[in-house]
Amino acid sequence: MTATNKSASFRRGLRDTLPLAPPIAVFGVVFGALAIQAGLTPWLAFLCSLLVVSGSAQMAMVGLIGSGAGPVLLATTGLALRHLPMSATLSEMIGDTPLLRRLQLSWVLVDESYGLTVNAATRGEPDLVAFKTASDLTLYSTWLLSTVAGALLGAQLDTVAVDLGIVFPLVFLGLAASVVRTRTQWITAGLSVVAAVVAVSVLPVAWQISGAAIAAAAVGSRFK
Amino acid sequence: MNTIALIVAMAVVTLSSRLSFMLRPVKSQKLKDNRFLEVFPVALFVTLAVVGFAPPGEVLAVTPSVIAGVGGIAGAALFKRSMLGVVAMGAVAYLLARLWF
Numbered sequence: 195m196t197a198t199n200k201s202a203s204f205r206r207g208l209r210d211t212l213p214l215a216p217p218i219a220v221f222g223v224v225f226g227a228l229a230i231q232a233g234l235t236p237w238l239a240f241l242c243s244l245l246v247v248s249g250s251a252q253m254a255m256v257g258l259i260g261s262g263a264g265p266v267l268l269a270t271t272g273l274a275l276r277h278l279p280m281s282a283t284l285s286e287m288i289g290d291t292p293l294l295r296r297l298q299l300s301w302v303l304v305d306e307s308y309g310l311t312v313n314a315a316t317r318g319e320p321d322l323v324a325f326k327t328a329s330d331l332t333l334y335s336t337w338l339l340s341t342v343a344g345a346l347l348g349a350q351l352d353t354v355a356v357d358l359g360i361v362f363p364l365v366f367l368g369l370a371a372s373v374v375r376t377r378t379q380w381i382t383a384g385l386s387v388v389a390a391v392v393a394v395s396v397l398p399v400a401w402q403i404s405g406a407a408i409a410a411a412a413v414g415s416r417f418k
Numbered sequence: 419m420n421t422i423a424l425i426v427a428m429a430v431v432t433l434s435s436r437l438s439f440m441l442r443p444v445k446s447q448k449l450k451d452n453r454f455l456e457v458f459p460v461a462l463f464v465t466l467a468v469v470g471f472a473p474p475g476e477v478l479a480v481t482p483s484v485i486a487g488v489g490g491i492a493g494a495a496l497f498k499r500s501m502l503g504v505v506a507m508g509a510v511a512y513l514l515a516r517l518w519f
Binding site: 234238241242245246247248251255259262263266267270271274275276277278279280281282283284285286288289290291293296297299300301303305308309312313360361362363364365366367368369370371372373374376378379382383385386387389390391393394402403406407408410411412414415416 | 419421422423424425426427428429431432433434435436437438439440441442443444452453454455456457458459460461462463464465466467468469470471472478482483486487490491494499500501502503504505508509512
């Protein structure tokens with residue numbers, strides 16, 4: 195891999211991820227404020243974002259912390275299940291990357307940077323490691339800074355009034371549109387709609403995404 | 419369990435799942451040829467989109483979010499699957515639907 199490729203891929207990683215920074219920042223501010231309102235100190239809210247790096251798991255923690263550690267860890271496990279196939283796909287895409295790099299890429303294996311990296315791989319990005327590193331840096335720094343801002347605003351912020359809107363689902367729809375190619379993938383996309391609707395109706399929130407995505411992929415992959 | 423221990427436990431669960439297949443390069447041809455991995459990204463993105471559009475408790479209701487999803491699909495068709503096309507058309511559909519509802 196040449197230095198030019200690496201640098202160009204890094205720049206494209208930044209370029210593709212920067213539009214996601216504002217909605218991530220809003221999400222981080224809301225998390226920080228909710229964490230304070232749930233009784234965490236600003237330091238603990240920051241530590242949570244630093245170590246867990248998962249908006250959905252952290253939101254689940256804030257909502258369930260009053261019920262004890264068990265429900266929080268169960269929700270975290272449900273949400274984390276989807277990382278198994280995500281890490282397998284990413285590992286296959288990055289090939290013989292050194293262990294330290296693999297650890298670094300795993301630390302911020304989140305839906306957004308994963309999605310952008312899969313999309314970049316589909317269009318033939320020469321250096322996926324540089325691309326994802328840039329994406330991770332953007333998302334992680336935004337997440338940490340916005341958590342601190344939200345934690346400092348704390349009780350002053352009316353989190354109900356902050357509308358996270360439809361940006362994230364539209365981004366994921368855009369990612370799906372850009373990577374779906376084969377007949378099997380189209381069938382899987384259709385199955386995923388059905389599975390997601392069923393999951394939203396019958397599963398606890400923490401298990402909806404992992405449950406629906408894994409089930410749809412398991413069934414969809416059987417079609418040729 | 420105190421809060422710091424809970425946060426560390428959450429980090430261990432999350433990081434373990436993220437590291438599961440990342441510690442070593444995928445060498446197995448069987449894994450490389452796995453059709454599940456070929457379709458999983460699509461399944462994940464569609465699921466994340468649908469769960470995001472579906473209002474809690476009224477999954478089959480027609481709401482501005484659902485109309486945004488329809489707008490996004492139209493954007494994908496019109497703008498050759500461009501991400502910007504999907505987000506722009508979806509956002510316009512959402513704003514129009516908010517005026518209507």
